[in-house]
Amino acid sequence: MWSFSNIANNLHEWLSNTFNPTMTLIIEMVLAGVAVIGLFAALGLVLVIMERKVSAWMQIRLGPNRVGPKGLLQSLADTLKLLVKEGLTPNGADKFLFNLAPFIAMIVAMLLMAPIAFAKDFQLWDLNIGVLYVSAVSSLMVISILMAGWSSNNKYSLMGAMRSGAQIVSYELSAGLSVLAVVVMTGSLQVSDIIHSQADGWWIFKGHIPMVIAFVTFIIAVTAETNRAPFDLAEAESELTAGFHTEYSGMKFALFFLAEYVNVFIVCAIGATLFLGGWMPFHIGNWTAFNHVMDYIPSSIWFFGKTFFLIFVIMWFRWTFPRLRIDQLLNLEWKYLLPISMINLLIVTAMAILKWHF
Amino acid sequence: MFITKYIKDVYNGVKSLLVGMKRTLYYFTHHKEIITQQYPDNRDTLVLPERFKGEVVMPHDEKNEHRCTGCQACELACPNGTIKVIFKNELNAEGKKKKAIDKLVYHLELCTMCNLCIEACPSDAIKMAQTFEHSVFDRNELTKILNNPGSKIMDGVE
Numbered sequence: 167m168w169s170f171s172n173i174a175n176n177l178h179e180w181l182s183n184t185f186n187p188t189m190t191l192i193i194e195m196v197l198a199g200v201a202v203i204g205l206f207a208a209l210g211l212v213l214v215i216m217e218r219k220v221s222a223w224m225q226i227r228l229g230p231n232r233v234g235p236k237g238l239l240q241s242l243a244d245t246l247k248l249l250v251k252e253g254l255t256p257n258g259a260d261k262f263l264f265n266l267a268p269f270i271a272m273i274v275a276m277l278l279m280a281p282i283a284f285a286k287d288f289q290l291w292d293l294n295i296g297v298l299y300v301s302a303v304s305s306l307m308v309i310s311i312l313m314a315g316w317s318s319n320n321k322y323s324l325m326g327a328m329r330s331g332a333q334i335v336s337y338e339l340s341a342g343l344s345v346l347a348v349v350v351m352t353g354s355l356q357v358s359d360i361i362h363s364q365a366d367g368w369w370i371f372k373g374h375i376p377m378v379i380a381f382v383t384f385i386i387a388v389t390a391e392t393n394r395a396p397f398d399l400a401e402a403e404s405e406l407t408a409g410f411h412t413e414y415s416g417m418k419f420a421l422f423f424l425a426e427y428v429n430v431f432i433v434c435a436i437g438a439t440l441f442l443g444g445w446m447p448f449h450i451g452n453w454t455a456f457n458h459v460m461d462y463i464p465s466s467i468w469f470f471g472k473t474f475f476l477i478f479v480i481m482w483f484r485w486t487f488p489r490l491r492i493d494q495l496l497n498l499e500w501k502y503l504l505p506i507s508m509i510n511l512l513i514v515t516a517m518a519i520l521k522w523h524f
Numbered sequence: 525m526f527i528t529k530y531i532k533d534v535y536n537g538v539k540s541l542l543v544g545m546k547r548t549l550y551y552f553t554h555h556k557e558i559i560t561q562q563y564p565d566n567r568d569t570l571v572l573p574e575r576f577k578g579e580v581v582m583p584h585d586e587k588n589e590h591r592c593t594g595c596q597a598c599e600l601a602c603p604n605g606t607i608k609v610i611f612k613n614e615l616n617a618e619g620k621k622k623k624a625i626d627k628l629v630y631h632l633e634l635c636t637m638c639n640l641c642i643e644a645c646p647s648d649a650i651k652m653a654q655t656f657e658h659s660v661f662d663r664n665e666l667t668k669i670l671n672n673p674g675s676k677i678m679d680g681v682e
Binding site: 502 | 541549555
């Protein structure tokens with residue numbers, strides 16, 4: 167049967183028969199890199215048009231409807247425009263850091279792609295500390311934002327970057343604690359182990375209410391970590407023009423823009439992996455017939471379906487809720503989310519020890 | 525107690541957020557609610573909202589009569605001097621002299637469509653029209669005289 171893992175295996179066999187092992191490894195690395203860049207480009211195009219359509223329909227508007235059929239090529243046209251625009255570097259800026267920052271944002275997003283399982287047995291790097299790796303690398307994002315804000319030599323940029331710093335550092339905690347809930351249940355940090363532990367039911371169903379709470383905390387925290395509304399204080403276009411990317415234009419701006427969407431995809435992919443079973447199909451207990459039908463749907467469709475559902479939820483947040491003030495933002499984290507997720511983790515640990523889950 | 529207040533806060537917060545999300549989901553799934561007008565395309569079938577404010581007009585009936593007494597309430601109410609009332613003296617049926625409007629000059633280029641003149645008018649002589657394609661090549665065309673030539677005040681309007 168056709169699947170991502172078959173293609174990867176056949177390619178690997180063919181390459182190992184044709185070239186020596188070193189050459190094979192190099193070619194595979196290059197292919198993986200090209201695939202990731204291709205996925206980025208595709209995600210950028212798809213998510214931008216999705217965001218614009220979702221926002222339009224939620225605000226009783228029509229959204230882009232001129233370029234291509236039903237306006238579906240709008241983001242392609244926008245990308246072309248951004249490609250041919252001049253990437254201006256301000257005179258007072260720290261030129262090296264200013265030009266480096268967008269690429270750091272992209273590199274962090276690329277690194278985060280490594281442990282994500284896109285389909286059954288289709289993963290770039292199944293390292294044994296996958297979840298830890300993700301939470302460690304995702305906090306590097308703040309470096310690119312701080313770098314952009316600081317090197318722009320602009321008050322608005324600096325303000326946005328500082329807010330973003332405070333925000334990401336605080337929300338990393340509750341995101342980490344809610345991820346820990348799954349890790350405690352599974353007993354492993356490896357992504358493939360976590361997915362296989364959900365073969366008989368996703369954690370959000372198996373873990374009762376504490377897991378639902380962990381899932382909700384996770385979604386709130388990652389919305390804040392990716393700097394999206396209602397937590398988009400780093401951009402806050404009505405207060406800070408555009409926050410940390412005020413001074414950026416052309417393709418360098420587009421890279422920040424793309425990094426934001428790719429990060430949304432990544433955190434949703436991780437949420438889907440941890441709580442919604444990654445590429446695992448939806449199974450209900452002993453309904454064999456139903457389970458067989460679900461097995462026929464390819465694993466990649468399950469993964470992307472769950473991920474895009476979570477992306478839709480995060481867009482839904484963005485177009486419903488008003489932006490928080492910085493003190494409200496920190497209150498929400500330190501007074502509500504953190505205590506709740508700590509107590510929740512305690513309950514989950516007790517459940518895991520006493521085997522109270524299914 | 526502190527803990528009950530805390531839990532109540534969380535509950536109410538989550539509930540109000542869910543109410544908002546329900547509303548946006550309703551709009552997301554019900555495309556018939558979309559209010560966007562695709563203007564140049566639907567120019568012939570365009571239906572504007574009832575309270576849309578395009579420009580000030582003075583309605584006349586079939587006998588070319590209007591309801592304006594020339595009380596200047598609109599002129600005084602206008603914040604940027606858009607309306608100017610010019611008078612003339614008329615003889616009424618009993619041969620008495622009576623003050624009436626000669627011209628009610630309206631400067632569309634100064635108007636912000638604030639509706640204050642319409643609210644100030646005691647005899648409902650002026651109203652907002654729904655026309656909005658106001659661009660012209662000569663600025664003078666924007667200075668309009670609202671009463672028709674030869675029109676006079678309706679009987680019974682004081």
